[in-house]
Amino acid sequence: MTTSTTSHTSTSSAPVGRRTLFAASGVALASLALGATAAPAEAAPITTAVNRRAVVETARRGIGVRYRSGGTTTSGWDCSGFTQWVFAQHGVSLPHSASAQKRLGRKVSKGAAVPGDLVVWPGHVGVYAGGNQVIDAGNRRVNTSQRKVWGRPTYVRIGA
Structure with missing residues (x-):
């Protein structure tokens, strides 16, 4: 049996008798199976529908908030804390890491990028x-x- 803590994490097919609990980042937190341990799982892309226009409007509400390394609130945030906060306002849980956020989306070309996508360096x-x-x-x-x-960032689409 596989248990997921958020709607966007994946479940994996595990051998009978193995129970694995995944965190939002997709890292195995616990694995129980006759002394075996599970390898960390890859985070599954977020497939929740996202209103990208609303995401941009929310992001604009954050303009002027001070930069604070490690911050995740309107009192101050860093880059991934900001995007984490923006998407949380729309029911999407992102990890507090630019590279982890990149892995939860689908890469799109610069020409296919639309407002509300992530821009990742x-x-x-x-x-x-x-x-x-x-x-x-x-x-x-x-x-x-x-x-x-x-520069030459990567454009990433979060959600459906």
């Missing part, structure tokens, strides 16, 4: 606002702002 993430703009918690200098997309 190594170690950084924001919400695509359209028109080559990103809303992100950049650093203490820019805090949470909307600005031009730079």
Whole structure:
């Protein structure tokens, strides 16, 4: 029997007698099976329907919030804490890590990206606002702002 703690984690086919509990990040928390341990599972993509226009509106409400390393609230957040908060307002639970958030979505080309997708760089993430703009918690200098997309990020679609 496999138990999932959130709606977007995956269940895996495990041998009879094995029970594995997965966290939102897809990492096995507990595995019981005649002395065997389960390897960490890959997080399954989030398939919940997401209103991307509403995601962008929510992200814009965060503009001006100060950057705080490790933060996840409107008192201050870092990049992945910001995107975690934005999507949580729409019932989607994201982990507090840019790379983990990237793995929960489906990569799309820059040309196929739509407002409400994630824009991901190594170690950084924001919400695509359209028109080559990103809303992100950049650093203490820019805090949470909307600005031009730079470099060659990956665009990631969260949800259906």
